[in-house]
Amino acid sequence: MRTTPGSPRPWLRAHPLVADSILAVVLTTASLSLVVLAGGGSAEWQTGATRPYDPLGLVLAAACTLPVALRRRWPFVLLLATIVPQWTLDAMGYDDGLSGLGPLVLLYSVAAHRGLALSLAAIVADLLAYGVDAGIGRGPMPWTDHVVVVVVALLCWVCGRAVRLRRAYLAELMQRADRLERAREADTRAARAEERSRIARELHDVVAHHVSVMTVQAAAARKMLDADPEVARDALTAIEEMGRTAMAEMRNIVGVLRTDGPAELGPQPGMQDLPTLVEQMREAGLRTQLWVEGERRGLPPGIDLAAYRLVQEALTNSLRHAGPAARAWVTVRHEQNELSVHVEDDGRGGADGPARVAGKGHGLVGIRERVALYGGVLRIGPRTGGGFEVRARFPLKDRP
Known part of the structure; x- marks a missing residue:
């Protein structure tokens, strides 16, 4: 139910003791007023005369309804406590007014705020107390009156249990929503971390390869600048083209970081681009x-x-570490359920091999992550007979 602005209901929900105290005062005032107005006379439903009210009767009647103020703290204890004044009122012949509403409110409170075992004990205690009260009352009552009292008590208990179950269900829904929200945030963080790692690998591969090739060509151009300007000019042209290619690839990769709209990415390189990569290495x-x-x-x-x-990183390492007179071989083998890639060189593998395997760069780390991501097998190390090699096998599942 919606609450209008300025309504006291939210404040009362935040201060339950105040709301329960108001309820207790209202019940007590109504009960005492009914007793006083009755003046000790006989009511239509009573079978015998009632005792005129006096201070003791008023105190006993108030003792049946005032405990409602603390119904959320000790509902079961207060329910048992109200049985004694209720018995005393009936045993001494007082008009009990609305004192019977106090135990019903406490019974509802036990069912709504306590567990099933305690709530069952409360309904049993309430019905037993009513049975004893009926035996010590002023006279016999029609069986229909007893049925009405029992049905009302059971309805109060059932309503309290329904409220408790509904509250527990809503709490479970909120906890489930919180768990789902935390799981979604964790998945989002993991996806972002994976995307950052992927972008870092791509950037490293692009920058390391192109910058290494440009560095080698720039060194060759510097050496040939005076001896053969034409060769130096060709090397500078190759450096220019390589720089443009590197910038284009970097723009494609960094495009995924844009937040103002979908990234306009170009096609990623693949195995069909190996001839171009090999030609670049030859030029370098x-x-x-x-x-x-x-x-x-x-x-x-x-x-x-x-x-x-993998081939790009392996050839870049060969270009940087193998030496000027080294040669490199790239072997790609397409099998039914596997792709095998083998890159080797005959350079200074024996001297630089350990450094190239355990270097501080991210190239070989990126290779290992890429191969492991697709369940492949990787071997990196010195080559038999001198040089260095990188071997990788990628499993291909569900190939047509």
């Missing part, structure tokens, strides 16, 4: 050969990119 001074074995088939995009970046 690394004599590279490429062999492709087996029937070429369409590769999953992730494996296609991972295998290309």
Whole structure:
């Protein structure tokens, strides 16, 4: 139910003791007023005369309804406590007014705020107390009156249990919503971390490869600038083209970081671009050969990119560490359920191998992450007979 602005209901819900005290005062005032107005005479439903009211009767009547003020703190104890004044009123022949409403409110409170065992004990105690009270009362009552009293008590208990179950259900829904929200936030953080890692790997591969090639070509151009300006000019042209290519790839990768709309990404490189990569390495001074074995088939995009970046990183390391007279070989083998990639060189593998395996750069770490991501097997280390090699096998599942 909606509450109007300025309504006291939210404040009363925040201060339950005040609301219960108001309820207790209202019940007590109504009960005492009814007793006083009756003047000790007989009511229509009573079978015998009632005792004229006196201070003792008023105190006993008030003792049946005032405990309602603390119904949320000790409902079961107060329910048992109101049985004694209720018995005393009936045993001494006083008009009990509305004193019977106090135990009903406390019975409802036990069912609404306590567990099932205590609430069952409360309904049993209330019915037993009513049975004893009927035996010590002023006279016999029609059986229909007893049925009405029992039904009313059971309704109060059932309503209290329904409220408790509904409150527990709503609390469970809120906890479930909180858990789902926390799980969603955790998934979002994990996805963001994975995306940052992926972008870092892509940026490293692009920057490391192109900058390494540009550095080698710039060194060659510097050496040939006076001896052969034409060769130096060709090297500078290659550096310019390589720089433009690097900027284009970096713009494509960084495009995923835009927050003002979908990124306009170009196609990612793949194994079909290996001839171009090998040609770039040859222009940079690394004599590279490429062999492709087996029937070429369409590769999953992730494996296609991972295998290309592996070859790119391995050739870049050969260009940087193998030496000016080194040669490199790239062998790609397409099998039915596996893609095998082998990159090797005959450079200074024996001297620089440990450094290249356990270097401080992120290139080889990125290679390991890419291969592990797709369940592949990777070997990096010195090559038999000198040099360095990188071997990787990517499993291909559900190939047509």
